[in-house]
Amino acid sequence: MTAITTIRIDHAAVPDPLNSKNPDAVAGMIEAALRDEGITAEASDVISHIKIELPTTQLAAASAFLVSLHLL
Known part of the structure; x- marks a missing residue:
């Protein structure tokens, strides 16, 4: 089972x-951008x-990417 994190x-x-x-x-664009980053x-x-839901194992990468987009 994979732990899920919500941002x-x-x-x-x-x-x-x-x-x-x-x-x-906007949600669709954010989702697509995250998926483009793997x-x-x-x-x-x-x-x-x-609301963004993702595997907790990808939280650090997602957070860094969202910071680069000035969303966090």
Whole structure:
């Protein structure tokens, strides 16, 4: 069994110009970018934030990548 970690990003923390886009589109773009980096992730819009679920073993890599995108 794989442990899963959830990262939550408040919509207000999403930098311009992404924050002006549809939250579902932003979640999709984040998910695609993580997958391009080899990180298995599922991102979705959940009313107040974007939820990213990924294997805990990939948390460090995902966090570093999200920092590079100015999302964390």
